[in-house]
Amino acid sequence: MSERRLLFLCTGNYYRSRFSEEYFNHFAEINGMPWTAYSAGLSRAIDELRNPGPISVHTLKKLEELKITPRGAERFPVEVNQSMLDSHDHIIAVCDREHRPMAQSYFPDYVDRIEFWDIEDIEYVSPVLALSQLVNRLDESLNKLSQKTFTQTG
Numbered sequence: 001m002s003e004r005r006l007l008f009l010c011t012g013n014y015y016r017s018r019f020s021e022e023y024f025n026h027f028a029e030i031n032g033m034p035w036t037a038y039s040a041g042l043s044r045a046i047d048e049l050r051n052p053g054p055i056s057v058h059t060l061k062k063l064e065e066l067k068i069t070p071r072g073a074e075r076f077p078v079e080v081n082q083s084m085l086d087s088h089d090h091i092i093a094v095c096d097r098e099h100r101p102m103a104q105s106y107f108p109d110y111v112d113r114i115e116f117w118d119i120e121d122i123e124y125v126s127p128v129l130a131l132s133q134l135v136n137r138l139d140e141s142l143n144k145l146s147q148k149t150f151t152q153t154g
Helices: 016-030 057-065 082-086 096-106 108-113 127-153
Strands: 004-010 035-041 090-093 114-116
Touching: 004 016, 004 096, 016 035, 016 057, 016 127, 057 127, 082 108, 090 096, 096 108, 096 114, 108 114
Parallel strands: 004 035, 004 090, 090 114
Antiparallel strands: none
């Protein structure tokens, strides 16, 4: 089986997409799935977002609660580019309302390739609720991709 690549997008690649990347990779590896997740931000001003450090404390706290050791906690947020979009088999933006307009503005040719979820940012929903919602969506995706992977190979 060849490795498949999944890209999670959020605004600043600091909180929701980073949690998604870490969570997905942890469980994909445990389940022997040929998928690896990456993450990036859609904002054109990631350096100006003034995030205190490379990754959200809310993300780290939830990962610790779930006993997941983050592999990329030292990596600073990155901005998505066309090459990233081209090199991934599946792309998920975590908030339709927030990210569809950004994707349409910056990458109009890719909007139809992006799956949009409805996980709101910290200004609208508490991190406890948002991360719980992400866990549910991530579990659904892991199950769906696992079935698809094993159906195609088995």
